[in-house]
Amino acid sequence: MSSRTAYLLGGVAVVVIAIVVAYVMHSSSSSSPKVQADGYGAVHDTAVSALLDSDGAIVLGKTNPTKTIDVYEDPLCPQCGSLEHYYGQQIAKEIDAGKLAVRYRLVNFLDPKSGTKDYSTRAIAAGDCVASAGDGPMFSKFHLALFTTKQPAEEGGSLSNEQLAAIAKDAGASQDVQQCITSGDRLDEARDHATSATSALTSAIKQVQTPTVLDGDKNVDTGDSTWVTKLAG
Structure with missing residues (x-):
């Protein structure tokens, strides 16, 4: 093969590789949803409350919302x-508008994948402590941070109770709420709540899969980037 032919083939290969890389990058960016309501942040309206139900569900919303949905999540x-x-800020915006309320049902099946082997349960307990204060904006801020900027890695990650309390403090939690978290007072309750949520999820969709969003008994397609808009009507 002549040097000229080799150079030509090499040039063609470089062009082909560049096209493939550009296509992959474009496809990747196109398939990722945009952050909805970016910049809105957590719930603002002080009329929004956080209610801790006896079954462990944490209901975030105003009185008489247009629609209430169930969101099943594991903190890890x-x-x-x-x-x-992608959608937490948009959900917060619709909660403030009174169009949505969210019943958060947290499960702990990823406990074994955390560094301490109990992170999900302790994070649920921390959420229970925060929700018990009844302050909707505070719980919303805590919940959003817990699942985004402060979420540890699935394989071996964890946060201490003190770190969880610090997140709550940043959200505006009182000393009593912070003490509730650091002391682990609600751990047994959190395990019961996680068991209840797991049972409810299994009954609804026949498996434990997170995240799962339910509109009544309908499993919402969260792969559709307009799902929150559709639910809020």
């Missing part, structure tokens, strides 16, 4: 983190 679940990253 990276896909749950993605859901909150």
